[in-house]
Amino acid sequence: xxxxxxxxxxxxxxxxxxxxxxxxxxxxxxxxxxxxxxxxxxxxxxxxxxxxxxxxxxxxxxxxxxxxxxxxxxxxxxxxxxxxxxxxxxxxxxxxxxxxxxxxxxxxxxxxxxxxxxxx
Numbered sequence: 001x002x003x004x005x006x007x008x009x010x011x012x013x014x015x016x017x018x019x020x021x022x023x024x025x026x027x028x029x030x031x032x033x034x035x036x037x038x039x040x041x042x043x044x045x046x047x048x049x050x051x052x053x054x055x056x057x058x059x060x061x062x063x064x065x066x067x068x069x070x071x072x073x074x075x076x077x078x079x080x081x082x083x084x085x086x087x088x089x090x091x092x093x094x095x096x097x098x099x100x101x102x103x104x105x106x107x108x109x110x111x112x113x114x115x116x117x118x119x120x
Contacts, residue, residue, distance in 0.1 A: 048073065 004022060008014040016034070019027055048069050052058040061072040078095070085091040092098050102109045 045070070 002024070006015060006018045008018055016031070019031060052069055052073060057076060058069060058072045061067050061075050062069070067075070079091065082091070085094065089098070099110045
């Protein structure tokens with residue numbers, strides 16, 4: 001609206017720094033909101049790490065590449081009590097990670113992932 005052009009990607013620190021150079025009260029207001037949200041996210045992340053960093057149930061999923069504390073807790077909350085599954089196949093099916101398989105005339109077709117096995 002004000003003929004402002006920023007070449008940086010909108011989801012980078014460089015973009016935010018360019019915005020901070022703009023002398024506009026509306027932009028400054030939005031930047032204060034971004035700063036407040038970032039502080040809340042940082043505080044919540046710190047609480048999560050403190051609460052689970054020594055918990056064995058959170059460490060196991062984190063042995064998988066790209067799984068952090070937050071993702072580990074999300075997986076654990078989705079699964080619930082692991083003992084309700086009779087075997088790993090049941091867990092995979094519950095999570096919807098088992099590919100559908102169809103066979104006809106000696107040919108086998110693998111389709112999308114689907115939930116196939118019931119939970120005991």
